[in-house]
Amino acid sequence: MKTILIVDDEPRTRQGIRKTLESWSCGRYRIETASSGVEALSWLQHNDANLLVTDIRMPEVGGLELVEKLNAMAHPPVVIVISGHPEFDYAQKALQLGVISYLLKPLDKLKLVQAVELAMKREEELNRIERMEKLFDPKLLETLQEDKTYGVQVQEALRFVDAHLSEQVSLRAVADQLHMNASYFSVLFKEQTGLTFSEYLSRRRVQRAKELLVNTRYSIAEIAEQVGYQTAKYFVKVFRSIEAVSPGQYRQSNLNPEETIQ
Incomplete structure (x- = not known):
């Protein structure tokens, strides 16, 4: 009350x-x-x-x-x-x-x-x-706030990742989408965002997972699938490496008290 x-x-x-x-x-x-x-x-x-x-x-x-x-x-x-x-x-x-x-x-x-x-x-x-x-990853937020300084190719890559988070996205697939050499794209992405493509993808997926954990009642396995992980076990491993807690622990600690019965 x-x-x-x-x-x-x-x-x-x-x-x-x-x-x-x-x-x-x-x-x-x-x-x-x-x-x-x-x-x-x-x-x-x-x-x-x-x-x-x-x-x-x-x-x-x-x-x-x-x-x-x-x-x-x-x-x-x-x-x-x-x-x-x-x-x-x-x-x-x-x-x-x-x-x-x-x-x-x-x-x-x-x-x-x-x-x-x-x-x-x-x-x-x-x-x-x-x-x-509390949901926002500081590193990811810092990266996204610099969006206007990015070249067209990196901006397009960020949009592509966001639109395909539930799919099996890879650096090579994004580079092909942009008609770029994968090695060159990898260097360009790191130079402009400060994150490797793999780190950005993982953080962006975990960010989306945090939103689903707090705002929905989907199971951990369902959320893992929605953010592009083939197994819940691997999703939990990646989530824990970034947030230092499991998805279940994160959900429990961030529930709105007004929406729960004590």
Whole structure:
């Protein structure tokens, strides 16, 4: 269950926000409160929050200081800031810190709920992006980002490989497709991409396999076939050599918790 943490040193405001969000969420979210930035930081040392709703002006640790500290976390919550004063400098700093919404007191309940809905959508989008980033092979991504600097022949080779990943692709077959000498093509490919053709092909196949492992329920053998390996055993060997884990272990460690039953 996702958690919303409300931080405000004014008891009436804190409880009013809590009641409003509990009524809106109908049990979909866990709603927690803290009476100060210090209490919030202490709570967050042992708990995770998906959304932080915090007042700006509080003793000891103010709302923006709290947000700055949280931004150093590996997985900081998305943030909504509330304030009793329409101060431009506060609003500007909040935006610089990536705050989703800046709401003024007295809080309009409808605007609060709308801001929370927007923030939770943003939090889910950030989680999705983070999950996708985990899929990417850094070496392969670096190679693909240089696509515009490649010669026409190498660009065509990359497109050919992508279109035929499930088939038995070889350096010679690609060279023949490009009407090039295989040895010359091998040297040209390495010079421009920084990877041998064989290494690129393996990494591209494993990249595609990672996407299938996370986004589908195909078996390991089915995925091996879809990315061009004749046997699951050899596929597992190649996968492990690049990712340092087996395909099954990779799938298990990258499942979206919201899509599984614990």
